[in-house]
Structures are given as structure tokens and as C-alpha cells.
Amino acid sequence: MCNPQSVDIVASAEDRSTIDIDSTDREFVEMIKRVGGPNIQSCYQCGTCSGSCPAGARTNYLVRLIIRKALLGLKEECISAPELWYCTTCYTCTDRCPQDVKPTDVIKAIRNIAVAEGHMLKPHQSVALKVLEAGHAVPLDKESWQKLREKVGLEPVPPNASRYHETIEEIRKLAKKSGFDKLIAPKEE
Amino acid sequence: MAKHKFYHFLGCIIPHRYPSIEKAARIVFEDLGLELLDMEGASCCPAPGVFGSFDRVTWATIAARNLTIAEAGGHPITTGCNGCFASLWDANHELKHDEELMKTVNDNLAEINREFKGSIEVTHYVDALYSIAGLEKIRKHVTRPLTGVRMALHPGCHWMRPAALKQKDNSERPHIFRELCETSGATYVPYKDELICCGAGGAVRTADVKVALDFTKQKFNSLLEAGGADIIVTPCPFCELQLDLGQVEIKKHFDLDYQFDILHVVELLALAFGHEPEEFGLSTHLQYMQRKSEPNWERLGLKT
Ligand code: SF4
Ligand code: SF4
Numbered sequence: 001m002c003n004p005q006s007v008d009i010v011a012s013a014e015d016r017s018t019i020d021i022d023s024t025d026r027e028f029v030e031m032i033k034r035v036g037g038p039n040i041q042s043c044y045q046c047g048t049c050s051g052s053c054p055a056g057a058r059t060n061y062l063v064r065l066i067i068r069k070a071l072l073g074l075k076e077e078c079i080s081a082p083e084l085w086y087c088t089t090c091y092t093c094t095d096r097c098p099q100d101v102k103p104t105d106v107i108k109a110i111r112n113i114a115v116a117e118g119h120m121l122k123p124h125q126s127v128a129l130k131v132l133e134a135g136h137a138v139p140l141d142k143e144s145w146q147k148l149r150e151k152v153g154l155e156p157v158p159p160n161a162s163r164y165h166e167t168i169e170e171i172r173k174l175a176k177k178s179g180f181d182k183l184i185a186p187k188e189e
Numbered sequence: 190m191a192k193h194k195f196y197h198f199l200g201c202i203i204p205h206r207y208p209s210i211e212k213a214a215r216i217v218f219e220d221l222g223l224e225l226l227d228m229e230g231a232s233c234c235p236a237p238g239v240f241g242s243f244d245r246v247t248w249a250t251i252a253a254r255n256l257t258i259a260e261a262g263g264h265p266i267t268t269g270c271n272g273c274f275a276s277l278w279d280a281n282h283e284l285k286h287d288e289e290l291m292k293t294v295n296d297n298l299a300e301i302n303r304e305f306k307g308s309i310e311v312t313h314y315v316d317a318l319y320s321i322a323g324l325e326k327i328r329k330h331v332t333r334p335l336t337g338v339r340m341a342l343h344p345g346c347h348w349m350r351p352a353a354l355k356q357k358d359n360s361e362r363p364h365i366f367r368e369l370c371e372t373s374g375a376t377y378v379p380y381k382d383e384l385i386c387c388g389a390g391g392a393v394r395t396a397d398v399k400v401a402l403d404f405t406k407q408k409f410n411s412l413l414e415a416g417g418a419d420i421i422v423t424p425c426p427f428c429e430l431q432l433d434l435g436q437v438e439i440k441k442h443f444d445l446d447y448q449f450d451i452l453h454v455v456e457l458l459a460l461a462f463g464h465e466p467e468e469f470g471l472s473t474h475l476q477y478m479q480r481k482s483e484p485n486w487e488r489l490g491l492k493t
Contacts, residue, residue, distance in 0.1 A: 036245050054385045055393070058403050086400060089238040089391035091350035092384075095360050102351070111242040120243070123395045127239055131251075135232040137239065138201035148478075149208040152470030158204035158211070164230040170301045171232055171251060177300045180247040 024073030037106035042099040049093035061086040079114035128184040135161025195267035196259040197225040202426040212469035213459040234276035238391035252280035253305040271425035275347035278311040332463035334374025341418035373461035382411035389431040419488040434475040
């Protein structure tokens with residue numbers, strides 16, 4: 001199995017220091033429960049999730065660890081961890097968790113909080129922008145893609161947002177209303 | 190009996206990168222007497238692991254906008270993508286069961302004069318084929334069984350997981366997808382990592398393609414350990430992209446060679462129903478386009 005270079009598998013000395021319970025964020029768990037992980041407090045740390053996790057098998061992503069940190073209120077550590085983004089949302093852990101914690105949903109909720117607080121990876125920002133620009137995360141953005149469609153005997157442009165510009169207008173209005181456009185706006189360095 | 194009609198939700202990857210799946214779906218559904226209606230002005234589903242990870246309310250709002258298009262016509266949706274299915278089915282389910290979310294979403298949708306009502310169902314091609322058309326009818330259409338073709342499966346995640354919510358199949362020992370694929374006459378080849386994720390989902394492919402490909406390699410190696418197969422069949426275009434184009438990318442990033450033909454289940458059925466691969470453009474799969482290669486016709490039992 002590979003250890004991708006982008007992954008630092010050695011815990012830093014800082015990670016091993018004593019947890020100062022007074023400086024943790026008690027509100028974090030309540031936030032996660034509100035945003036989409038209501039069962040997080042049922043976790044009894046059995047590790048079934050991490051034992052089942054294909055992302056954990058090849059990276060330093062440990063779903064049980066993130067849940068434990070979240071329960072301790074270590075918000076910054078959770079939302080700024082690059083490995084938070086290695087979960088493929090395969091739901092294997094969710095199907096196996098004996099406590100119905102729904103770890104996948106907990107991770108997605110923590111990701112929502114991370115994004116709201118400015119932790120968004122650049123490539124993710126561009127995918128989100130594509131939906132606002134073209135109505136699709138994977139757009140029909142080259143003539144060769146239209147040719148490919150013609151080659152299989154289909155009309156060059158499908159009847160989705162690629163054909164109907166009004167769709168893109170509607171998506172933009174929705175993103176503005178929900179504040180998503182600001183959320184994904186490229187940040188000043 | 191009235192003809193079953195479905196709104197055909199295309200998503201992004203099928204119409205924009207793997208149009209052969211769109212064409213094969215049209216062929217197979219027509220053969221089975223199921224009507225596919227265009228869903229004019231539909232957008233990205235939007236990608237559940239991506240948008241759902243960024244902002245749940247925006248994800249649900251854009252998904253609900255797509256649902257309103259089908260609600261206006263009063264027919265269920267069908268989609269050939271596990272990701273689109275996850276977004277549309279999950280959003281439909283969550284909105285119907287979460288009043289607060291529904292209120293927020295409808296408040297957003299009012300901005301574009303739309304309203305989510307919760308009046309339709311969302312299906313995957315697999316559901317439409319297995320539960321609506323039925324295996325018996327499908328078998329009757331198989332005029333060119335793929336006898337002797339060794340077929341491995343990659344069911345993928347989101348059409349059956351989370352199992353407690355989807356209530357469709359046992360996600361540890363699924364049988365629905367296998368039974369559907371076996372109607373083609375091909376021989377099912379089990380392998381240890383059949384049920385692990387292809388690696389593309391959850392915004393991982395976008396974040397770090399090498400990590401995503403490492404999942405794919407594990408699947409391929411597991412299959413080779415089990416003796417290999419002539420084809421790998423999946424019900425999802427994103428998995429198909431990861432397994433198909435992924436072979437070209439694995440060569441680039443890891444200098445490893447794999448040679449598998451990857452078929453979407455509707456492409457498999459189109460062949461079994463006697464259609465020629467040219468009718469839906471099997472050779473436009475991105476691995477063939479980029480490698481300037483062709484499907485392994487001999488192994489597929491199609492040309493000698
Ligand atoms: S499987 Fe469930 S209970 Fe066990 S550690 Fe993971 S989240 Fe906690
Ligand atoms: S959903 Fe995420 S955390 Fe759970 S098993 Fe899959 S990759 Fe691991």
C-alpha cells in the first residue's frame with residue numbers, strides 16, 4: 001500500500017501534549033449535531049469504523065480519532081486537518097457502526113464547519129465554481145466532448161444546463177441566496 | 190398496462206464524458222418498453238460528496254431544484270449514476286423527513302419561483318431494471334448471451350448504502366446488482382475487494398488523485414489475485430471513469446499496467462440484447478481514446 005507523499009504519517013510532538021480541557025470548544029459537538037451529525041455522542045470508540053475504512057488503510061485519516069477529538073472539543077485540530085478530506089463517503093463505517101453514529105454524516109458535518117470557517121482546498125473551490133459557471137461540476141467545456149457525443153449517435157449538446165442557460169442563472173441566484181457564492185469565493189492570500 | 194415513464198436525469202459524467210452510457214441506456218430502456226423523458230434544464234445533481242461536504246443546505250437546494258423539474262411532470266426520476274442517485278434520492282428523503290430543512294430550501298427556491306413538494310420518487314437504473322422491468326423480461330431480450338465471458342463486478346457505494354436508509358440490498362452481501370448482470374449470460378467472478386469503494390468519491394479524486402487511484406489499484410490487484418476477469422461491470426459512470434481512465438492515470442503516476450475493459454451495466458445489457466458496440470460507441474471510453482486502443486473484442490466474444 002502506498003504512503004502518498006502528501007501525507008505526513010508522523011505525529012508531531014504537539015499532538016502528543018496533554019489536552020488542556022479548559023481551552024477546548026464545548027460548542028463544537030452541538031454544532032456538529034446541528035449541521036448533520038446528530039448521533040455523534042453515541043460513539044463508544046470501538047474502532048469498527050476505522051477498521052472498515054478504505055481511506056484509513058492508506059492514509060493518516062482515522063475516522064474514530066476525528067470523532068474522539070470532536071467529542072473532546074478539539075475543534076481547530078478537526079477542521080484544519082488535511083486528512084479530513086480523504087474520506088470517500090463510501091458509507092461502509094455507517095453500515096457497520098454498532099452505535100448508529102453515522103460516522104460519514106459526522107465527517108460531512110465537520111467538513112461543512114471547516115468550509116464555513118475558511119478551510120477549503122483550492123481544487124474543491126474550483127469544482128464548486130464550475131457549477132456556478134456552467135451548471136455542472138464536470139462541464140461540456142471542449143468541442144471534443146461534443147464530438148464524442150456525436151460519435152455515439154447523440155445530439156452534440158444534451159438537454160441539461162449545457163443547453164439551457166437559464167439553469168445557470170437559477171443556480172447562481174440560489175447560491176447567492178444561500179451565501180454559497182461568498183463561501184467559495186477565492187480568498188485573499 | 191400503461192407504459193412506465195421516467196425523467197432521465199443525466200448528471201455530468203454520463204452526458205459529458207461517457208456518452209456511450211447515455212446511448213446504451215436509451216437503447217436498453219426502449220427495448221424494454223420503458224420511456225425516458227428529457228429533463229430539460231437539469232443541472233449537476235450536485236455531487237453529494239463534494240457539495241454535501243461543503244454546505245448541506247446549498248447541496249439540498251440545488252438537488253431540490255432538479256427534483257422540482259420532475260415534480261412538474263409527475264413522473265419518477267431514473268439515473269445511471271451512483272452519485273446523482275445519492276444526491277437526488279438522499280435530498281428527496283431528507284427534505285421529506287426534515288421540516289426545518291424543507292422550509293429553508295423552499296425559502297431559497299422561492300427566489301427562482303420554484304417549490305419542492307415531495308411528490309415523486311427517485312430511482313437508479315438498477316432499480317428500474319430490476320424492480321420495474323424485472324429479470325424475467327430482461328432475460329427474454331437477451332439474444333446474444335455473453336457465454337464464457339468472465340465478469341467481475343464493482344457495485345460501488347451509493348445506490349445501496351447507507352443500507353438502513355436505502356433499504357434495498359444487504360450491503361455486505363449484495364445480490365441485486367449481481368443478478369441483474371448475470372442475465373447477460375456472463376460468468377460472475379468474485380474477488381475479495383469487490384465491495385470497496387473505487388476511490389473517486391467524497392471529493393477525494395479532486396483533492397488528491399493519487400490517493401484515489403491507490404483504492405483502484407487495490408481493487409485491480411485483488412481481482413488479479415482471484416484469477417482476473419474479462420470485464421468489470423459497474424452501475425456508475427464516476428466509478429467507470431475511475432476504473433477506465435484510472436488505468437491510464439495509474440500508468441502515469443505509478444508506472445503500472447492494467448488492461449481491463451470496463452462496462453456500465455446498461456452497456457453490458459445493450460450487448461446482450463444483440464446490439465453492436467458501434468450502436469452506442471463502446472470504443473469511445475476514455476481509456477481507449479487516450480491509449481489509442483480498442484476494447485478487447487476477442488475477450489468480449491464479439492469479434493475474432
Ligand atoms: S464504529 Fe461507531 S461507535 Fe465505534 S468508534 Fe466508530 S463511530 Fe464510534
Ligand atoms: S465513509 Fe469515509 S470514513 Fe467511512 S469507511 Fe468510507 S472512507 Fe472511511
